[in-house]
Amino acid sequence: MGFDLNFALASVPAILSAIGMTLLVAVTGCAGAASLGFCLEITRRAGGFAGYGVRFLIDFIRATPLLVWLYCLYFILPFYGLRLSALTVGILGLSLYYSGYLAEVFKAGIDAIPKGQPEAARALGIARLDTVIFVIAPQMLRNIAAPMGNYFVSILKSTPYLAVLAVPEMLGEAFDIASETYRYAEPLTIAGIIFLTLALIISQGVKWLERRLAASTVR
Amino acid sequence: MARKAPRRLHREMNRHLEHMDTMTLPLKKDLLFMPDTQDKRAVDITGLHKWYSAFHVLKDISLTVRQGSRIVICGPSGSGKSTLIRCINGLENYQQGTITLDGIRLGDNAKLTTLARRQTGMVFQSFNLFPHLTVLSNCTLALRKVSGLSRADAEGLAQHYLEKVHIPEQAHKFPTQLSGGQQQRVAIARALCMNPRLMLFDEPTSALDPEMIKEVLDVMTALAHDGMTMICVTHEMGFAREVADEVVFMDQGSIVEQASPATFFSTPSHPRARSFLNTLLH
Numbered sequence: 158m159g160f161d162l163n164f165a166l167a168s169v170p171a172i173l174s175a176i177g178m179t180l181l182v183a184v185t186g187c188a189g190a191a192s193l194g195f196c197l198e199i200t201r202r203a204g205g206f207a208g209y210g211v212r213f214l215i216d217f218i219r220a221t222p223l224l225v226w227l228y229c230l231y232f233i234l235p236f237y238g239l240r241l242s243a244l245t246v247g248i249l250g251l252s253l254y255y256s257g258y259l260a261e262v263f264k265a266g267i268d269a270i271p272k273g274q275p276e277a278a279r280a281l282g283i284a285r286l287d288t289v290i291f292v293i294a295p296q297m298l299r300n301i302a303a304p305m306g307n308y309f310v311s312i313l314k315s316t317p318y319l320a321v322l323a324v325p326e327m328l329g330e331a332f333d334i335a336s337e338t339y340r341y342a343e344p345l346t347i348a349g350i351i352f353l354t355l356a357l358i359i360s361q362g363v364k365w366l367e368r369r370l371a372a373s374t375v376r
Numbered sequence: 377m378a379r380k381a382p383r384r385l386h387r388e389m390n391r392h393l394e395h396m397d398t399m400t401l402p403l404k405k406d407l408l409f410m411p412d413t414q415d416k417r418a419v420d421i422t423g424l425h426k427w428y429s430a431f432h433v434l435k436d437i438s439l440t441v442r443q444g445s446r447i448v449i450c451g452p453s454g455s456g457k458s459t460l461i462r463c464i465n466g467l468e469n470y471q472q473g474t475i476t477l478d479g480i481r482l483g484d485n486a487k488l489t490t491l492a493r494r495q496t497g498m499v500f501q502s503f504n505l506f507p508h509l510t511v512l513s514n515c516t517l518a519l520r521k522v523s524g525l526s527r528a529d530a531e532g533l534a535q536h537y538l539e540k541v542h543i544p545e546q547a548h549k550f551p552t553q554l555s556g557g558q559q560q561r562v563a564i565a566r567a568l569c570m571n572p573r574l575m576l577f578d579e580p581t582s583a584l585d586p587e588m589i590k591e592v593l594d595v596m597t598a599l600a601h602d603g604m605t606m607i608c609v610t611h612e613m614g615f616a617r618e619v620a621d622e623v624v625f626m627d628q629g630s631i632v633e634q635a636s637p638a639t640f641f642s643t644p645s646h647p648r649a650r651s652f653l654n655t656l657l658h
Contacts, residue, residue, distance in 0.1 A: 273504035276467055280498035281518035281570060282490065291517060295508045370508075 165343035168334050172347050175330040180355075182247055182326060183313040189252030190312060191305070194259030198267065199289060201260065218257030223318055226250045231322050247319040255312050262308065266301035267293060299370040306363025310356045327351060417476070418443045418574050418605045419464060424473035426459060433459050434470065435629040443573075446606045448616040448637075451626035452652060457609040458501075460626070461576045464607070465496045478573065494522070497567030501579040503559045505551040505566070511538065512547040515566045522570070530569075537565040541595050557588025561595055568599075575599065577608040613656060617641060625649045 201211045227250040234241065241249070270293060278288040298305075317328035331344035419441035426434040433456045441447055449457045462468040464475060466482060466489065475482045477492040505514050515534035519525045525533070538544045541561040543554075551559050560580055567575060577596065581589040593615050600606055600619045610616065616623055616637055623640040625633040625648075633646045644650045 271502075271504070273500055273502055274506065277498075277500065277504035277506070278518075279467065280465055280496075280500075281566070282494040282522045283518050284521070287521045291521065292506055296506075299508060 160342050160346075161340070164338075164340060165347055168331070168344045169347055171334060172327055172331050172344060172351065175325055175327045176351065178324065179313075179316050179326045182244070182251065182316045182319060182324065183309075183355075185248045186251035186255065186312045186316070187309045189248060190255035190259050190308070193252055193256035195263055195294075197256055197260040198263040201264070202267070215257045215260050218254060219261075223250065223254045223315060224321065226254050227318060227322060243319070243322040243324050247316075247322055247324045250318075251312055251315060255308055255315075258308055258311075259305065262301050262304045263297060265304075266297035269300045270296050302363055302367040302370055306360060306366075309363070310359050313355055313359060314352065416443045417441070418445075418478060419607070420474075420476040421464070422474050422476075424460075424463065424470055424475065426456075426463065426468065426470040426472075433629050434463070437473070437629075437631055439624065439631065439634075441574075441605065441607060443605050444603050445621045446600050446619050447608070447622050447624055448620040449607065449609045449624045449626060450611060450613075450616065450652075451632075454628075455626040456629040457626050458578050461498075461578055461607055461609055464574075465498050465576055466493050467498075494570065495573045497570060497572035497575045499560070499563050499567055499575065499577045499580045501582050503551070503556075503563045503583070505559055505563055507551055510548050510550055511543070511554070511562050514551065514562060515569050518566075519569055534565070534569055537568045538562070540568065540598075541565045542591075555588060556584045557591045560584065560588075560592045564592075564595055564599070574605045574607070577606065577610065579609050579611070581610065581612055611656065613641070613653075625652065627652075 197211050197215055201208050201215065227246060230241065230246045230250055231243065274292055274296065275288055278292045283292070316326050319326050320329035320332065323329070328345075328348050331348035334344040335341045417440055419439070421437055421439045424434055424437040425432070437456075437460060439447075439460075449460065451457050459468055463470050464477070477496065480488045480492040482489050482492065505511075506517065509517065512531060512534055515537065516525075516527070516530035519530035519533060520527065523530075535544055535547060538547055541564055543558055543561055543565075546554055546558060546562070551562065554562065564580075580596070581592050584592065589612065593612060596606070596608070596615070597619055606619075608615075608620075620637050623633075623635060623637050624631055625640070625644075625646070627648045633640065633644060633649045635644075640649070641653065644653055
């Protein structure tokens with residue numbers, strides 16, 4: 158049983174029909190992970206009781222597999238009266254899981270900002286929250302565009318995990334075709350190529366962003 | 377941005393300044409704690425002590441700065457000069473003693489402390505401009521976020537102060553595109569935008585090439601002639617001689633000598649001040 162190009166091409170529309178779901182999960186997952194990760198990092202920096210809690214939480218998140226999170230959210234939460242849809246669990250799981258990693262990336266990005274920056278803001282009387290939004294965050298983004306982009310690609314590549322919750326994303330769709338026809342090579346290859354294309358687009362976008370952010374500070 | 381006719385700019389400026397005054401005016405109940413206006417002390421420090429864990433950085437510092445006066449603080453490195461002026465605007469905490477700004481004792485009342493600190497401008501050795509913002513945005517950020525001015529109002533005011541430090545034409549560049557001297561002048565303009573009553577300078581020319589020192593000192597001298605209350609940590613003895621009302625010499629965390637520039641430079645009484653001047657002037 159060789160690779161049937163015609164069959165591969167014929168399976169493209171069905172697999173592509175799930176690209177919307179994959180992108181929805183990936184984009185909301187990236188947004189969720191980035192905002193949650195940033196909040197975690199800011200709380201960790203503030204120190205105190207909450208800071209210690211968050212420090213533990215970040216380590217805990219990073220030390221547990223994504224699948225465990227997905228299963229727990231989907232199968233265990235209902236026992237405590239919280240029943241979430243498969244899609245919600247998928248997005249929430251990806252956001253939670255990657256927020257731990259992104260918090261570490263943000264930490265590196267903030268550590269690289271000279272101490273004089275928040276001091277200057279403070280000397281001008283700028284409130285703490287405004288300092289974070291207008292002084293720290295933009296400089297942090299400039300420092301971490303590349304590693305953050307890596308994690309965005311990782312999030313995209315982790316969307317197939319959601320197949321275990323029967324979220325109709327691309328790899329699940331490809332696998333459905335495979336199990337109906339017993340032809341695995343073609344649909345899986347097509348799904349792989351689409352993932353590759355999406356990942357390349359994201360990394361090009363990150364490179365563009367990196368250049369743009371750097372352009373505002375010609376050295 | 378279209379250049380505004382000078383008179384119109386001036387009128388707008390006054391309007392902004394009035395606006396800012398009302399903005400920073402304390403609430404009625406806070407007025408009870410306000411100083412009586414006859415008190416002309418801009419800064420009053422008494423019995424200030426600070427430790428970095430076991431290291432005693434500031435030892436029993438007492439210093440009074442009258443409104444409109446210019447104080448130059450000098451001394452060998454590690455003598456606590458920078459720490460002292462960082463305490464004055466709350467960038468460092470201290471364990472003992474009091475600092476009173478315009479009659480408001482720091483730390484007594486959070487709202488008043490913020491208010492008092494907001495009337496203090498600070499210029500750093502390493503400029504600390506925001507690298508991701510243009511020169512103009514560096515100046516307008518606090519005006520917009522703290523004073524609540526609109527973008528147009530803030531930019532008008534910022535442009536005025538950029539003219540005052542002689543670099544209005546650099547407004548749309550980024551800090552890293554400027555020379556060190558220009559960056560430091562932007563930092564001064566940025567601080568002036570907040571309409572401070574006291575300016576603190578922490579070795580403003582120490583990170584500059586010799587030919588840029590003058591342009592910064594010229595701006596500072598002009599500021600002094602405008603009647604700004606200033607405390608400068610600097611080793612520029614020419615500036616001290618010309619501008620300062622009083623020179624404060626610090627060593628190992630204490631104020632060792634405090635005198636008029638004429639006395640300090642001709643007949644320093646303390647041996648450490650003498651040897652410091654010797655090494656500096658030769």
